[in-house]
Amino acid sequence: NLSDRLERSFKLLKGQGRITEINVAETLKDVRRALLDADVNYKVAKQFTDTVKAKAMGQNVINAIKPGELMVKIVHDELALLMGGETAHVNLSGNPTVILMSGLQGSGKTTMSGKLAKKLKSQNSKRPLLVAADVYRPAAIEQLKVLGEQIDVPVYTEPGNNNPVEIAENAIRHAKVNHFDLVIVDTAGRLAIDEAMMKEIAAIKKAVKPQETLFVVDSMTGQDAVNTAKEFNQTLDFDGVVLTKLDGDTRGGAALSIRTVVDKPIKFVGTGEKLDALDYFHPARMADRILGMGDIVTLVEKAQQQFDEKQARELQRKIAKNQFDFNDFIAQIQQIKKMGNIKDLASMIPGVGKAIKDIDIDDNAFKGIEAIIQSMTAKERSNPDIINSSRRQRIARGSGTSIQEVNRLLKQFEQTRKMMKAASAFKANPAKMMRAM
Ligand code: GDP
Numbered sequence: 001n002l003s004d005r006l007e008r009s010f011k012l013l014k015g016q017g018r019i020t021e022i023n024v025a026e027t028l029k030d031v032r033r034a035l036l037d038a039d040v041n042y043k044v045a046k047q048f049t050d051t052v053k054a055k056a057m058g059q060n061v062i063n064a065i066k067p068g069e070l071m072v073k074i075v076h077d078e079l080a081l082l083m084g085g086e087t088a089h090v091n092l093s094g095n096p097t098v099i100l101m102s103g104l105q106g107s108g109k110t111t112m113s114g115k116l117a118k119k120l121k122s123q124n125s126k127r128p129l130l131v132a133a134d135v136y137r138p139a140a141i142e143q144l145k146v147l148g149e150q151i152d153v154p155v156y157t158e159p160g161n162n163n164p165v166e167i168a169e170n171a172i173r174h175a176k177v178n179h180f181d182l183v184i185v186d187t188a189g190r191l192a193i194d195e196a197m198m199k200e201i202a203a204i205k206k207a208v209k210p211q212e213t214l215f216v217v218d219s220m221t222g223q224d225a226v227n228t229a230k231e232f233n234q235t236l237d238f239d240g241v242v243l244t245k246l247d248g249d250t251r252g253g254a255a256l257s258i259r260t261v262v263d264k265p266i267k268f269v270g271t272g273e274k275l276d277a278l279d280y281f282h283p284a285r286m287a288d289r290i291l292g293m294g295d296i297v298t299l300v301e302k303a304q305q306q307f308d309e310k311q312a313r314e315l316q317r318k319i320a321k322n323q324f325d326f327n328d329f330i331a332q333i334q335q336i337k338k339m340g341n342i343k344d345l346a347s348m349i350p351g352v353g354k355a356i357k358d359i360d361i362d363d364n365a366f367k368g369i370e371a372i373i374q375s376m377t378a379k380e381r382s383n384p385d386i387i388n389s390s391r392r393q394r395i396a397r398g399s400g401t402s403i404q405e406v407n408r409l410l411k412q413f414e415q416t417r418k419m420m421k422a423a424s425a426f427k428a429n430p431a432k433m434m435r436a437m
């Protein structure tokens with residue numbers, strides 16, 4: 001995928017003392033190829049790499065720590081800028097606010113209408129009305145009704161009327177009379193752009209004068225998404241783009257291209273079929289995703305998967321009673337090891353990834369510690385206090401380590417235990433803790 005590709009090309013720069021015309025050209029060729037593979041429009045990719053090159057060459061490389069890191073930063077910032085820089089706002093003025101949904105059939109308009117109604121109702125205290133202006137497929141009206149019921153938002157329909165312009169106009173009137181302050185008009189789409197569809201949606205727009213005309217596009221359609229966006233924009237001059245189906249491992253190339261080609265902001269992204277799978281579009285986050293930087297969410301999820309909650313509670317209890325012992329200690333180490341490659345996990349923490357890139361960390365890091373603990377008797381593990389100097393010597397011999405290493409571990413363990421006890425006491429009764437200190 002794109003992040004892997006970019007990472008590989010940045011690796012080329014590693015170890016180079018400064019950014020030169022030659023090594024930048026090599027890297028950028030790879031970046032461009034990676035962008036093209038992720039469905040980024042050719043012209044956009046070229047323009048992008050040209051800008052990055054200009055910025056990189058202009059940098060005072062003497063002050064730059066590492067050319068590779070500098071390049072990552074330049075590419076990241078430039079990607080975010082290309083996608084709009086800041087999160088675009090939604091125009092909620094007007095009474096009622098009218099939002100018109102446009103796009104091809106299957107792009108996700110109806111689902112997004114429901115998602116928007118839900119979000120703006122709960123976050124902006126709006127009183128929404130959904131309008132079924134897709135008159136060609138009875139199933140489409142039914143679909144919107146089902147969504148409306150799920151989120152407790154009424155759906156305006158006119159059975160028997162097959163004029164979507166009339167329906168939309170009547171819906172606005174209905175909203176005014178009944179004090180709805182947000183009207184979301186869901187429209188029909190075709191499988192491909194045709195003149196009749198364009199005329200119809202243009203007529204609806206003219207009739208209802210929406211504050212927001214949103215163009216909904218399936219991010220999995222790649223290059224086609226850009227062409228469709230262009231055509232809809234020529235007819236509708238829409239206000240914003242909604243990228244749907246950006247869940248799973250969908251490539252983000254469409255976001256990059258659409259923004260540049262039609263020069264309209266991406267305002268929302270749909271990330272799943274459920275009604276709360278909706279996000280405002282954050283350019284910097286999207287750039288993070290494309291570059292594979294600091295995916296802290298993935299880290300947390302991965303850790304949670306492996307963590308047995310019951311075990312955690314038991315541990316808490318033991319810590320509070322100062323009964324945390326070497327059996328728990330080794331269980332913790334095994335827990336960490338179970339979470340997968342430690343370096344992989346650590347590299348997901350923003351800021352850490354780069355720092356440990358060249359350091360050799362693996363499961364072996366715990367080998368010495370484990371050997372020492374395994375050389376303890378069961379009694380010693382559960383009562384570390386009894387480990388005197390003759391026991392220490394025996395443990396060192398048994399584990400193939402030195403007495404210094406055993407001492408170090410025991411000291412660290414004692415410190416950890418004290419810290420854990422203090423932390424748990426503080427959590428249980430902060431006021432008492434403060435007085436005692
Ligand atoms: P419309 O024809 O433009 O109204 O599209 P629909 O809203 O009916 O959506 C078409 C299909 O795409 C449905 O099966 C939706 O459940 C699905 N869908 C819509 N948005 C998303 C999304 O963000 N992620 C995923 N995975 N599926 C989506």
Ligand code: MG
Nearest residue numbers: 109110134140
């Ligand atoms: Mg629909």
